[in-house]
Amino acid sequence: MSALEARGVHLAAGGRSLVEAVDLSVAAGEMVVVAGPNGAGKSTLLRLLAGEARPTRGHVLYGGADIADLPPWRLALVRAVLPQSAHVAFPFRVHEVVQLGIDGVGRKLPRAARADIMTGALEAGDVLHLRDRLYQTLSGGERQRVQFARVLGQLRAGMRTADAASAPILLLDEPVSSLDLKHQSALLRAAHRLSREGVAVLAILHDLNLAAAFGDRLVVLNRGRVAARGTPVEVLTDALLHTVFEVPFRVGAVPPAPVPFVLPFEDAPPAEKAAMSHRQPSRAD
Amino acid sequence: MASAAARDERSFLARHGGVGLMAALVLLVLAASVVSMGTGAVPLPPERVVRVLWLAATGAPDAISAGDRLVVIGIRLPRTLLGLMVGGALAVSGALMQGLFRNPLADPGLAGVSSGAALAAALVIVLGQPIVTFAAAALSSWTGAAPALQGGGTPFALLPLAAFGGGLLVTLLLYALSTRNGETRIATLLLAGVAIGALTGAVTGLLSYISDDRQLRDLTFWSLGSLGGATWDRVVTVAPAILPVFLAVPFLARGLNALALGEAEAFHLGFAVQRIKRATLFLVSVAVGAAVATSGVIGFVGLVVPHLLRLLHGADHRTLLPASALLGGALLVGADSLARTVVAPAELPIGILTAVLGAPFFLWLLLARGRDLSA
Numbered sequence: 072m073s074a075l076e077a078r079g080v081h082l083a084a085g086g087r088s089l090v091e092a093v094d095l096s097v098a099a100g101e102m103v104v105v106a107g108p109n110g111a112g113k114s115t116l117l118r119l120l121a122g123e124a125r126p127t128r129g130h131v132l133y134g135g136a137d138i139a140d141l142p143p144w145r146l147a148l149v150r151a152v153l154p155q156s157a158h159v160a161f162p163f164r165v166h167e168v169v170q171l172g173i174d175g176v177g178r179k180l181p182r183a184a185r186a187d188i189m190t191g192a193l194e195a196g197d198v199l200h201l202r203d204r205l206y207q208t209l210s211g212g213e214r215q216r217v218q219f220a221r222v223l224g225q226l227r228a229g230m231r232t233a234d235a236a237s238a239p240i241l242l243l244d245e246p247v248s249s250l251d252l253k254h255q256s257a258l259l260r261a262a263h264r265l266s267r268e269g270v271a272v273l274a275i276l277h278d279l280n281l282a283a284a285f286g287d288r289l290v291v292l293n294r295g296r297v298a299a300r301g302t303p304v305e306v307l308t309d310a311l312l313h314t315v316f317e318v319p320f321r322v323g324a325v326p327p328a329p330v331p332f333v334l335p336f337e338d339a340p341p342a343e344k345a346a347m348s349h350r351q352p353s354r355a356d
Numbered sequence: 357m358a359s360a361a362a363r364d365e366r367s368f369l370a371r372h373g374g375v376g377l378m379a380a381l382v383l384l385v386l387a388a389s390v391v392s393m394g395t396g397a398v399p400l401p402p403e404r405v406v407r408v409l410w411l412a413a414t415g416a417p418d419a420i421s422a423g424d425r426l427v428v429i430g431i432r433l434p435r436t437l438l439g440l441m442v443g444g445a446l447a448v449s450g451a452l453m454q455g456l457f458r459n460p461l462a463d464p465g466l467a468g469v470s471s472g473a474a475l476a477a478a479l480v481i482v483l484g485q486p487i488v489t490f491a492a493a494a495l496s497s498w499t500g501a502a503p504a505l506q507g508g509g510t511p512f513a514l515l516p517l518a519a520f521g522g523g524l525l526v527t528l529l530l531y532a533l534s535t536r537n538g539e540t541r542i543a544t545l546l547l548a549g550v551a552i553g554a555l556t557g558a559v560t561g562l563l564s565y566i567s568d569d570r571q572l573r574d575l576t577f578w579s580l581g582s583l584g585g586a587t588w589d590r591v592v593t594v595a596p597a598i599l600p601v602f603l604a605v606p607f608l609a610r611g612l613n614a615l616a617l618g619e620a621e622a623f624h625l626g627f628a629v630q631r632i633k634r635a636t637l638f639l640v641s642v643a644v645g646a647a648v649a650t651s652g653v654i655g656f657v658g659l660v661v662p663h664l665l666r667l668l669h670g671a672d673h674r675t676l677l678p679a680s681a682l683l684g685g686a687l688l689v690g691a692d693s694l695a696r697t698v699v700a701p702a703e704l705p706i707g708i709l710t711a712v713l714g715a716p717f718f719l720w721l722l723l724a725r726g727r728d729l730s731a
Contacts, residue, residue: 121620121623123620123623143626143628143629144626145626146626148626152621154618159617160458160459160460160616161458161616162666162670162671163672167671167672171617172625174610175627
């Protein structure tokens with residue numbers, strides 16, 4: 072049984088359908104990347120999967136249960152969402168923002184457990200040194216990392232609280248859009264590690280190299296529909312880049328000299344990823 | 357782990373800071389109340405005020421002189437209690453509205469309560485007499501009984517009730533206008549509030565245009581705000597509206613904290629966002645409606661108090677909301693003491709005072725610390 076499943080979901084708004092007949096499933100222990108051009112319906116699909124928007128047709132299920140029947144707090148126990156926007160009204164401090172993630176879901180946990188989760192989340196976001204800073208004074212990338220720490224805090228608090236009826240689900244909406252290379256890699260590796268711990272991870276990514284490196288499977292959306300799905304090797308083809316993304320890019324071909332190019336050296340196939348994880352990947356420089 | 361221990365200690369200190377702030381605010385409320393009860397035509401030293409209150413509270417009222425009893429217990433205590441409730445209601449409502457709108461510039465009047473109450477008050481002041489006379493006549497002809505309210509009686513007893521009802525009505529209207537498919541759109545609420553505010557303002561203006569001199573004077577005074585009408589009766593009438601709001605507000609704190617991240621994010625964290633919006637609007641309309649109904653329109657308390665507290669102790673609503681209630685009450689009672697002394701034996705409308713003091717202070721806040729307040 073999939074941890075997260077969408078069955079034939081449609082969403083129409085203002086006479087236009089934004090998402091059409093999308094079937095999708097993410098198993099516990101799997102990281103699925105959703106890619107696609109602007110306006111393809113990626114974020115709308117994520118809102119449907121999060122329960123934030125109701126599909127006009129079709130169903131979204133967590134652990135086999137239709138989420139339309141579940142109240143918000145039950146959803147929050149098993150599912151955390153990293154949003155695209157990272158605006159916080161009012162002068163909250165970094166640890167207060169992360170606390171928001173832990174407190175709601177983990178209010179029944181003992182203090183020590185919550186402090187543990189807090190520390191782990193701040194470390195995973197690499198924002199431990201910022202814990203007492205005002206959120207407003209942070210850079211865009213730092214804010215995104217704080218939000219990641221908050222989301223991680225919620226997920227961990229939920230994992231310790233939940234009656235384990237359903238596997239935890241992590242939804243990431245362009246999680247690396249304002250991060251530097253080091254933190255892009257760190258965040259996605261953290262998400263990947265979570266998937267290996269049994270979390271169902273779904274991430275929207277624009278960078279196809281990162282998508283190929285971290286996604287066990289890719290789902291490519293175009294105009295609200297699934298245009299392609301499968302392993303990175305199956306999905307990323309010259310034809311797809313032409314027809315869906317409308318760019319003359321080539322897969323696996325070195326561009327003509329003297330143009331230098333930089334790629335993440337994390338592109339081992341999923342089977343080898345675990346074996347590599349204890350080794351520090353070298354930079355492609 | 358050493359680092360974990362250090363963090364625990366810090367969060368304990370943070371909580372301790374919250375307790376310290378609350379204790380300081382409670383002291384401030386007590387001090388402002390005692391000063392206020394010692395201020396007026398018959399000045400009383402603080403220790404005498406405290407002694408009178410103590411004797412009255414411990415059930416030995418006979419030991420108090422009749423004069424002191426009248427001045428402190430009969431006249432000034434209800435006024436002080438009313439000031440604490442009204443100031444607290446305005447400040448808490450300001451904090452709630454700022455949290456709901458996710459904007460530090462929101463004030464309690466934003467959801468139309470003040471403008472609706474003002475319109476209803478103007479209706480009563482200007483048209484109340486003919487309406488009451490007409491209604492009484494109609495009633496007497498219907499029942500055959502003698503009219504209860506005779507020509508000379510003013511309809512002022514109706515004013516607080518009408519203002520309260522008017523405020524609630526306009527808020528309900530705004531809520532209905534901005535809610536589609538069970539979801540209240542905050543931006544629509546704001547814009548509709550501006551539109552309805554302009555409309556009710558125009559009607560209120562029209563009413564003052566057709567009013568006679570005495571009515572105009574009543575209207576003006578009402579719109580400037582005053583605690584002058586404070587009696588025990590009024591305290592007893594207002595308390596059931598405002599005190600439950602103070603008790604209910606802490607339950608919204610976590611939800612408003614989550615709302616600071618955004619509506620979608622609050623939902624992701626497990627909060628029923630629409631319920632938070634509805635509860636917030638309802639509590640604000642009741643609290644502000646009751647405050648405006650008894651004391652007229654008093655500005656700036658609701659705007660400035662939450663700001664000041666955010667600077668002092670951060671944005672966490674679990675502290676911010678109760679602290680706002682305390683500081684708002686203390687400030688209004690303090691301002692009222694001032695209003696009674698600066699032009700003694702006359703009384704300055706308190707709304708003038710809060711604006712005169714509040715506006716420059718607010719400007720200073722914005723210019724000196726503005727970067728910390730907004731994103």
